[in-house]
Amino acid sequence: xxxxxxxxAEQAGGGRPLxxxxxASRARIPRGVTHGALVPYLLLAPYLLLFTVFVLxxxxxxxxxxxxxxxxxxxxxxFVGFQNYVDLFTPGTVSSEPFWQAMKATAxxxxxxxxxxxxxxxGVALILNQKFPGxxxxxxxxxxxxxxxxxxxxxxxxxxxDPNIGFVNFYLEKIPGVPENIAWTTxxxxxWIALVGVTVWWTLGYNAVIYLAGxxxxxxxxxxxxxxxxxxxxARFRHVTLPGLRPVLVFIVTITILASANMFGxxxxxxxxxxxxxxxxxxxxxxxxxxxxxxxxxxxxMSFVLAFFLLVISLVxxxxxxxxxxxx
Amino acid sequence: MRILTMVGSYLALLALTVLFLSPLIWMLSTAFKxxxxxxxxxxxxxxxxxxxxxxxxxxTRSEQTPVFRWFLNSLIAAVAQATIVVATSAMAAYALARLxxxxxxxxxxxxxxxxxxxxxxxxxxxxxxxxxxxxIDSLLAVIFPGAAGAIGVFxxxxxxxxxxxxxxxxxxxxxxxxxxxxxxxxxxLSKPALATLFLLAFLTNWNDFLLPLAVLISPENLTxxxxxxxxxxxxxxxxxxxxxxxxxxxxxxxxxxxxxQRFIIEGVASTGIKG
Numbered sequence: 161x162x163x164x165x166x167x168x169a170e171q172a173g174g175g176r177p178l179x180x181x182x183x184a185s186r187a188r189i190p191r192g193v194t195h196g197a198l199v200p201y202l203l204l205a206p207y208l209l210l211f212t213v214f215v216l217x218x219x220x221x222x223x224x225x226x227x228x229x230x231x232x233x234x235x236x237x238x239f240v241g242f243q244n245y246v247d248l249f250t251p252g253t254v255s256s257e258p259f260w261q262a263m264k265a266t267a268x269x270x271x272x273x274x275x276x277x278x279x280x281x282x283g284v285a286l287i288l289n290q291k292f293p294g295x296x297x298x299x300x301x302x303x304x305x306x307x308x309x310x311x312x313x314x315x316x317x318x319x320x321x322d323p324n325i326g327f328v329n330f331y332l333e334k335i336p337g338v339p340e341n342i343a344w345t346t347x348x349x350x351x352w353i354a355l356v357g358v359t360v361w362w363t364l365g366y367n368a369v370i371y372l373a374g375x376x377x378x379x380x381x382x383x384x385x386x387x388x389x390x391x392x393x394x395a396r397f398r399h400v401t402l403p404g405l406r407p408v409l410v411f412i413v414t415i416t417i418l419a420s421a422n423m424f425g426x427x428x429x430x431x432x433x434x435x436x437x438x439x440x441x442x443x444x445x446x447x448x449x450x451x452x453x454x455x456x457x458x459x460x461x462m463s464f465v466l467a468f469f470l471l472v473i474s475l476v477x478x479x480x481x482x483x484x485x486x487x488x
Numbered sequence: 489m490r491i492l493t494m495v496g497s498y499l500a501l502l503a504l505t506v507l508f509l510s511p512l513i514w515m516l517s518t519a520f521k522x523x524x525x526x527x528x529x530x531x532x533x534x535x536x537x538x539x540x541x542x543x544x545x546x547x548t549r550s551e552q553t554p555v556f557r558w559f560l561n562s563l564i565a566a567v568a569q570a571t572i573v574v575a576t577s578a579m580a581a582y583a584l585a586r587l588x589x590x591x592x593x594x595x596x597x598x599x600x601x602x603x604x605x606x607x608x609x610x611x612x613x614x615x616x617x618x619x620x621x622x623x624i625d626s627l628l629a630v631i632f633p634g635a636a637g638a639i640g641v642f643x644x645x646x647x648x649x650x651x652x653x654x655x656x657x658x659x660x661x662x663x664x665x666x667x668x669x670x671x672x673x674x675x676x677l678s679k680p681a682l683a684t685l686f687l688l689a690f691l692t693n694w695n696d697f698l699l700p701l702a703v704l705i706s707p708e709n710l711t712x713x714x715x716x717x718x719x720x721x722x723x724x725x726x727x728x729x730x731x732x733x734x735x736x737x738x739x740x741x742x743x744x745x746x747x748x749q750r751f752i753i754e755g756v757a758s759t760g761i762k763g
Contacts, residue, residue: 203587206580207580210572215638218609218610219609221617226614242570263646287497304742307691307745310697311712325526330530337587361507361508361511377582422608425697425698447702459612466606470544
């Protein structure tokens with residue numbers, strides 16, 4: 161332990177004077193701050209208190225709840241082992257149909273939104289990656305929607321997408337060939353297009369900013385070297401830009417997939433899960449199941465199943481993007 | 489060719505700017521329209537008749553939808569949570585980055601690994617815990633749970649690790665203890681990182697929708713995000729009122745953004761680089 165040594169006695173002893181350290185003993189002190197044994201724990205205590213109560217305990221407790229038929233409003237919460245989980249995977253039970261419907265909705269949304277949220281922001285970042293006047297202004301403008309939060313975005317776009325009085329239809333209808341009076345929030349496939357479109361509008365700037373930082377980390381010399389080798393635009397992109405972005409790509413792909421899989425606010429505010437329950441995402445269902453119907457055991461089990469899928473996806477991501485060691 | 493790509497790029501950027509700014513301008517403009525103009529089929533970008541109907545409604549008819557009460561709740565909660573996050577994370581991150589103690593490696597791994605746990609599994613049990621604490625329907629329920637996230641500890645630990653050790657060693661030779669080093673050397677050096685964390689934590693809490701929706705019940709105890717949902721449900725087509733509410737929710741976040749844009753954007757960017 162690095163803290164052990166002559167000076168820790170000095171501090172722990174409450175200020176009893178010790179002879180000054182000789183040159184020889186100073187040389188034996190390991191580098192770094194020496195301190196009393198309690199100090200790290202004191203520094204960590206406030207955070208660890210919060211962490212224990214609101215991270216560790218819920219994680220474990222949540223699993224415990226999922227092993228019970230836990231209805232918040234009823235007295236008895238009998239232990240049922242893995243029955244909640246079994247029910248989710250058994251066709252025809254009360255919980256499995258809405259759950260897989262919601263998982264399907266989540267999957268549709270994720271598959272539609274993630275590619276757009278990976279490619280479009282990269283395009284914007286590439287344009288912004290050059291020095292020109294006003295670049296910071298544009299960067300701020302594209303990022304601004306993210307700062308507003310899902311509730312503002314949700315109510316704003318509900319209005320804009322209103323088939324009669326929203327301006328989206330008003331301007332779209334001027335384009336020849338576009339159907340009139342599109343019911344953005346109450347019919348398919350328009351509801352999906354609306355949800356994906358709003359989400360891209362909302363978070364494009366966020367991803368673009370991260371891409372931009374990643375692009376700026378790529379040394380200019382690599383591009384110069386590629387130009388000397390007569391590499392064209394596309395070749396430079398493939399062989400310098402993309403590999404250079406690899407670490408940032410892992411991050412962006414992961415957070416974008418996770419964010420899409422966790423989509424809730426837009427669906428709740430804009431479509432309310434309509435038509436029927438077609439756009440009701442997994443989070444929305446779990447919220448309704450656990451905190452409106454109060455069937456908490458079932459909701460907890462659903463959340464763990466969803467979490468399992470998300471973890472698997474994250475791991476696959478890391479595996480796909482890991483640095484490949486060059487063969488010697 | 490150069491000129492062509494430049495012009496093309498500028499056009500693309502300008503088109504995007506229109507796309508991104510026009511909904512926001514619309515929101516602001518509608519907040520000042522009469523109900524008739526707000527719900528008219530023909531959109532108008534500048535109100536033909538400036539009206540305070542929307543804002544009056546949220547100010548006066550406020551028993552069901554106390555928008556300014558929501559604003560205060562959000563402000564208190566966001567400032568409180570951001571403060572707690574910065575204070576607790578800084579101390580914890582310093583201990584993990586610079587001090588030695590038994591179990592340090594395990595503890596660091598445990599805390600950082602929670603970054604990967606999908607947030608949804610916490611929803612139901614957190615509700616139950618808050619219920620036990622009798623914090624449901626109180627601001628405490630939206631201040632403390634989120635403050636326990638590991639992202640602050642992660643970012644500050646990275647930052648502290650990057651501070652050159654020589655600075656601390658000079659202080660150690662002067663017989664400075666860890667508290668002195670923390671307060672007199674580390675913290676002053678970390679002002680940008682701390683400010684960024686504060687801003688990001690503030691914004692995250694200000695915009696949080698799911699948790700407040702779950703744990704806040706009475707209309708007067710809501711924060712702005714679930715409140716806006718309630719506003720939309722209560723006023724359905726009175727968009728001048730709903731947009732007025734949205735403007736109230738937007739102004740602080742936008743103001744913060746305009747003033748501290750650098751910090752916020754660079755803070756977000758750095759989470760990507762370090763993540």
